[in-house]
Amino acid sequence: MARPGYDRAAQRIGIVHIGLGAFHRAHQAVYTDDAMAAGDRDWAIAAASLRSAGVHDQMASQDGLYTVTERSSDGEAVRLIGAIQETTVAAQAPARLAALLAAPDTRVVTLTVTEKGYWRRPDGATDLAGIVADGNSIYHYLAQAVVARRTSGRDPLTLVSCDNLPDNGRVLRAALAAFLGHQGQTADRDWFEREWRCPNTMVDRIVPAVTDADRDRVGAALGLRDEAAVITEPYRQWVIEDDFAGDRPRWEAGGAQFVADVxxxxxxxxxxxxxxxxxxxxxxxxxxxxxxxxxxxxxxxxxxxxxxxxxxxxxxxxxxxxxxxxxxxxxxxxxxxxxxxxxxxxxxxxxxxxxxxxxxxxxxxxxxxxxxxxxxxxxxxxxxxxxxxxxxxxxxxxxxxxxxxxxxxxxxxxxxxxxxxxxxxxxxxxxxxxxxxxxxxxx
The missing domain is CATH 1.10.1040.10 (N-(1-d-carboxylethyl)-l-norvaline Dehydrogenase; domain 2)
Incomplete structure (x- = not known):
């Protein structure tokens, strides 16, 4: 089993991820693991589920460690991922997520909340009424982060949508600006639109839902039970618009492509x-x-x-x-x-x-x-x-x-x-x- 190629305990949290599911653990977390193994320090991930505590409970009992198993006709390759240092559930600990988003070491936020998490109407427009009524959307936490970082004089963030939406970064940017405007936070909205970045991205990796049989098979191979195990294919791809507000991880160490137009x-x-x-x-x-x-x-x-x-x-x-x-x-x-x-x-x-x-x-x-x-x-x-x-x-x-x-x-x-x-x-x-x-x- 391949293990993290870095001192995990020495890494500070640099990324907050929202939407802690199997795809993130098989994709962005793996690229981040590769970046830190290549010597890029202090990009550990704090990952939050919006509502469900299932994955958080699985990972918290394992200190955030889990395995990724790549399956193909050539066999299996198992890898231990150490990039996720902390997990939380936003609905249960909103203050902790807010603190992570406002922290000075945080420079990048990644998101995998599925298409419905962006609150779009059938015609593609932002469903502002739905966002307001929900009360626990990504926009509530991100708007709070904009306000906190501006008032404390901290650097702007780069928000990296990793969901299957056309122009996903632009969708996220427009909806968050609209929500800030709805809240009457004109100065915060102006600062967000001027200084924050929301690059478009394309992500690709097939990640089936994990079954108990999968966990049993992984456990038999490892001699350890991994409740947060992920099963995936060898192939992965990440294409990212090269538009960041500040520092970024060297995700290219894992094969990510940075381009002008995604x-x-x-x-x-x-x-x-x-x-x-x-x-x-x-x-x-x-x-x-x-x-x-x-x-x-x-x-x-x-x-x-x-x-x-x-x-x-x-x-x-x-x-x-x-x-x-x-x-x-x-x-x-x-x-x-x-x-x-x-x-x-x-x-x-x-x-x-x-x-x-x-x-x-x-x-x-x-x-x-x-x-x-x-x-x-x-x-x-x-x-x-x-x-x-x-x-x-x-x-x-x-x-x-x-x-x-x-x-x-x-x-x-x-x-x-x-x-x-x-x-x-x-x-x-x-x-x-x-x-x-x-x-x-x-x-």
Whole structure:
């Protein structure tokens, strides 16, 4: 087992992370572990869950240590990660999170709160009313940090969103500025907009939900029980806009790329990888599959996914210089076919109303032409929300199920994508696309 290549106890906390889940532990924490192993000091992480105490309880009993197991057809590689020095639960200890965000050693905040954590309305605008009503959103803690750091004369922070949203840094920046304005904190909002940075990023690593069987297997190999174990694939990618308010970790030691424009990489990942993942989820569940590798091997599904990636998503945007999309699609299909990763389709299918916009609707809107595979996937999602699948929750579940209760396929399509539809701001189908989508739903 590979161990941290640095004196863990000697590192001061330099990063606060919000959204303590498996993806962060398999991705940003690993890159930070690499940076400190390369001699970049004082970037230890204090990680906070917003509400759930589950991961905090697992990690606190292990002094923040946990293992990452990479699985592939070549076998397994296990690594002990020491980057996370402290964990907390924001809802239970808000003062501690506030103190961490205001601390002089803190220079970077990273976030993995999923798409719904950004409080966006179906048309993509900030749901300011929802943020205010929630009372425990990322914006409450970050706004408090802006105020505390300005009044104490401390340096501004860089906020690094690591969620699958187009322009994720810009989304975060606009919503936090709006929330500060709503609170009447004009001077704080002006300082935030002038001095703080919110770079766009693209993150990629497949991280299935860990099962008790996974923990048993890791424990048998190690001779120790790891309640916070993470299972993932060997592949990882992190592309970050090079725009920081101050110091940053040397994440490039772990292979991160710092670029002037993240957009082409972000778009390729959202529309090709995430778009294909969602297609596999809804089409695969419909055909009785449980895991991604089963769905991608299905001869009825694979051609749809290949067309969605290669002929539709890949042609809906302009690639960056040197960004080869055909080999990228080949690599994605190989990763999906990894039978050693039990990546559940139900995990990918959750929160679909938050995902279909950036993954499919943006591609449909930009493509402008024939995109039958994406329409097939979209129809599968619309059939899926009709069933109200308990294993895959969605913040708009009741509303979407209500559309089916009151009408047929045509009325549901119009309620979502028609002139007054709740998702019309993301995509307005042509008459031919509308008819094709209805036909697909009714098959």
């Amino acid at each position: 957009a082409p990489y972000e778009t390729a990942k959202l529309r090709m990888l995430n778009g294909a993942h969602s297609a596999l989820a809804y089409l695969g569940l419909e055909r009785g599959h449980i895991f991604v590798h089963q769905a991608v091997a299905d001869p009825q599904i694979r051609p749809v996914v290949e067309r969605l990636m290669r002929a539709e998503a890949a042609t809906s945007f302009t690639a960056a210089e040197g960004q080869a999309l055909e080999p990228y699609a080949d690599a994605l299909l190989a990763r999906f076919a990894n039978t050693t990763l039990e990546h559940r389709l139900s995990q990918i299918a959750s929160d679909g109303s938050q995902k279909v916009g950036p993954r499919w609707l943006s591609s449909l809107a930009a493509h402008g032409g024939d995109a039958p595979a994406t329409l097939t996937a979209l129809a599968a999602w619309l059939r899926f929300i009709r069933t109200g699948n308990d294993a895959s929750p969605d913040p708009r579940r009741a509303e979407l199920a209500g559309l089916w209760a009151d009408g047929d396929a045509a009325s549901v399509v119009d309620a979502l994508f028609g002139a007054q539809g709740s998702m019309a701001g993301l995509w307005r189908p042509t008459e031919a696309q509308r008819a094709a989508l209805i036909r697909e739903i009714e098959q």
